[in-house]
Amino acid sequence: MQFECDGIRVEHRINPRIKHAYLSVADDGTVVLKSNGRGLRHLQAFVASKRDWILRQQARVSSQPSMRLGESLLYLGDIVSLEEIDTAFQAHSPEALRRSYDRFYRDRAEALLCDKTAMFAERMGVTYEAIRFRKMKRRWGSCSKTGVITYNTLLLQLEEAMVDYTVVHELAHRVHFNHSADFHALVASVLPDEKALRHRMRLRKASYY
Numbered sequence: 001m002q003f004e005c006d007g008i009r010v011e012h013r014i015n016p017r018i019k020h021a022y023l024s025v026a027d028d029g030t031v032v033l034k035s036n037g038r039g040l041r042h043l044q045a046f047v048a049s050k051r052d053w054i055l056r057q058q059a060r061v062s063s064q065p066s067m068r069l070g071e072s073l074l075y076l077g078d079i080v081s082l083e084e085i086d087t088a089f090q091a092h093s094p095e096a097l098r099r100s101y102d103r104f105y106r107d108r109a110e111a112l113l114c115d116k117t118a119m120f121a122e123r124m125g126v127t128y129e130a131i132r133f134r135k136m137k138r139r140w141g142s143c144s145k146t147g148v149i150t151y152n153t154l155l156l157q158l159e160e161a162m163v164d165y166t167v168v169h170e171l172a173h174r175v176h177f178n179h180s181a182d183f184h185a186l187v188a189s190v191l192p193d194e195k196a197l198r199h200r201m202r203l204r205k206a207s208y209y
Contacts, residue, residue, distance in 0.1 A: 077159035
């Protein structure tokens with residue numbers, strides 16, 4: 001079911017089992033409203049109250065570079081033709097292509113992020129236990145209390161400055177296991193444009209394929 005509210009087209013997905021309305025903006029900019037279907041006038045008012053947030057999210061989506069499966073990929077902030085990549089991409093099926101993309105990002109992440117982590121750790125005077133890699137939907141990286149750093153393999157889609165920010169961010173947790181003012185000051189001591197990078201990271205999501 002679809003309806004329009006204040007110039008915004010909304011895809012309304014009804015689920016009688018949920019109690020509250022949930023609003024999201026998909027990767028293609030589609031506005032999705034999930035609710036139990038009751039009180040359409042109330043739901044339209046709810047969407048209208050979130051208009052500024054919706055427009056910001058749609059602007060974020062439209063500003064992100066996009067890639068086409070089997071033709072190009074996103075690497076360090078640039079759209080790169082598969083012909084430029086010296087990796088064997090299989091084109092027998094979409095599933096095979098996705099596995100090739102996964103291998104590409106994991107191989108490049110392991111090669112680049114291990115070196116960057118060692119370099120920044122030495123500069124910051126910190127240590128870490130191990131580095132792991134995983135394809136994640138909601139996080140670019142994490143650091144456990146025991147010093148295990150996990151990177152999202154899709155981090156290699158971002159510009160290198162944002163990759164560096166993620167590495168320094170996770171290493172800073174080896175000193176401050178929080179996001180306090182002292183934590184951000186430590187990151188800024190390594191990356192002076194920490195605040196701008198942090199803001200840009202909040203606006204970016206991984207491009208899936």
